[in-house]
Amino acid sequence: LAKTTQPISMDSYEGQEVNITCSHNNIATNDYITWYQQFPSQGPRFIIQGYKTKVTNEVASLFIPADRKSSTLSLPRVSLSDTAVYYCLVERFGGYQKVTFGIGTKLQVIP
């Protein structure tokens, strides 16, 4: 599966919109992108998933350009409780492929 690259860390003030971009240059036709959030000493939590264009749910938006070689997770109006590590994963339809977690992006929200 395609390797992902993300910024190691980001800082943001409360109330701002945060965009975290992930590169996945070798993504295949039957791959999709999933973002997870992890707090210290907890398992990762599903945030959002998409294949192309834009996906929005109650907590985030995911933007995927036409070439699908990158994706951007957008968190609107972050709060202190959004301080966490965010992982971008490339997963394959069919559900039987293992995935590799990258280093993730440590988001620090500042009051």
Place this chain on the structure above:
Amino acid sequence: GAVVSQHPSWVICKSGTSVKIECRSLDFQATTMFWYRQFPKQSLMLMATSNEGSKATYEQGVEKDKFLINHASLTLSTLTVTSAHPEDSSFYICSARPKGRGLRTDTQYFGPGTRLTVL
């Protein structure tokens, strides 16, 4: 829906003893379960993939005789750390892929993790 539990949430044991960690999908059946290990300030590292009724597939560098995985049913997988040593101290996380029934079958649902400390 899509809740995965792990038991225990934390465990402290003496060097040389064995520890069993359970991973259960509470409200769905899982075709595949994964076991990860996470050291402080590092990312999750996949240890093994297990499918119900078949032997687990271990990642390179993971000793299958030390980390015994049993996927007894579509809702339960266990990881046994045999003859644990201090270097096995870590955060162990399982995940499960749903078999269907309206959940995202292409997404992993993660357990809360188990903190293992070997003295």
